[in-house]
Amino acid sequence: MSGTFWFTRTYRRSAKHFAWTPVFDTVSPAMKRTFCWLAVFLTTVFTMFAQGPSPSPSADDFDVIVRGGTVYDGTGTKPRQADVAIRRDRIAGVGDFKSAKANTVIDAKGLAVAPGFINMLSWSTESLIQDGRSQSEIRQGVSTEIMGEGESMGPVNDRVREHKIREQTDIKYDITWNTLAEYLQYLEKRGVSCNVASFIGATTIREYVIGFEDKQPTPEQLDEMRELVRKEMEAGALGIGTSLIYPPAFYAKTEELIELCKVAAKYQGNYISHMRSEVNQLFQALDDLVPLAREANIPAEVYHIKTAGRRQKKLAQRRRTARANRTRAKARTKHPRQYVHLHRCRHRARRLSTAVE
Secondary structure, three states, X not given: OOOOOOOOOOXXXXXXXXXXXXXXXXXXXXXXXXXXEOOOOOOOOHHHHHHOOOOOOOOOOEEEEEEEEEEOOOOXXXXXXXXXXXXOOEEEEEEOOOOOOXXXXXXXXXXXXXXXXXXXXXXXXOHHHHOOOOHHHHOOOEEEEEEOOOOOOOOOOHHHHHHXXXXXXXXXXXXXXXXXXXXXXXXXXXXXXXXXXXOEEHHHHHHHHOOOOOOOOOHHHHHHHHHHHHHHHHOOOOEEEEEOOOOOHHHOOHHHHHHHHHHHHOOOOEEEEEOOOOOOOHHHHHHXXXXXXXXXXXXXXXXXOOOOOHHXXXXXXXXXXXXXXXXXXXXXXXXXXXXXXXXOHHHHHHHHHHHHO
């Protein structure tokens, strides 16, 4: 859970669209006793929670009051019993609101109240088009979805649009937008229950300008790629995302990515990377991150660092921890992320794609 919402722009739906009661009715009794997931739409920093009790305004000033819960504010401070007052899609205050009134009052005694969780690697890009309620994540307390690991929903030209339409499976939709920002606005107009934000997929930029072939950009093409990044960053994108283990992403050399990241860095963007290898070239892939972050002067983060192959796991666990610590010391890199994952088909797909080409 993050206490600070550090992304540039969010798109949200009014708090009145929340169906509070059904959320609480469908969770298990054990979860009811432990957590009160509040998917509150936040654009403010939760450090306000540490500022002591808020004054009680006049009655009927609020849309929602969550009363008597134990507040975990996301700042790392000790939890405390308090009320949370909400007006429209903002937290109006945290403190003692026992004399205040609201359209909806939620009794949270014995429950934990927390800011909505952030899914830092969301692939709900299409499912939110199908059903903007985001029920599978909202009911787990996720109120913000960050997209753009390698591929993003924009920018789009005819070539990228045709490819995305061909790749559609059970969810069918028209691609009426041309930029990543327009896609996020499209979601907002349709109505979504969560905040959404996105990195720019370096793969999408490459497909837009170069196509799907294994070739390097010309100087003119690289200028066009930089310009696409500039426009999306100015419109509110979070930075550059790569998934270098997949085609055609792995055709891009580090120098190409550095140039894109230099543009994103001018707008305080970040770089996230699903690295080139998770097997026998894991450490070389990790080392690629250092010169990129240093030369582009951009914060960098490794997504789901892990090792495939039983023979390598014991050694790799020790080595990659030490390597990650040295990497953070050398460049503006953040903590790597890891998850449990059964890893088989990805490398077969990569080998097959390369063989076919």
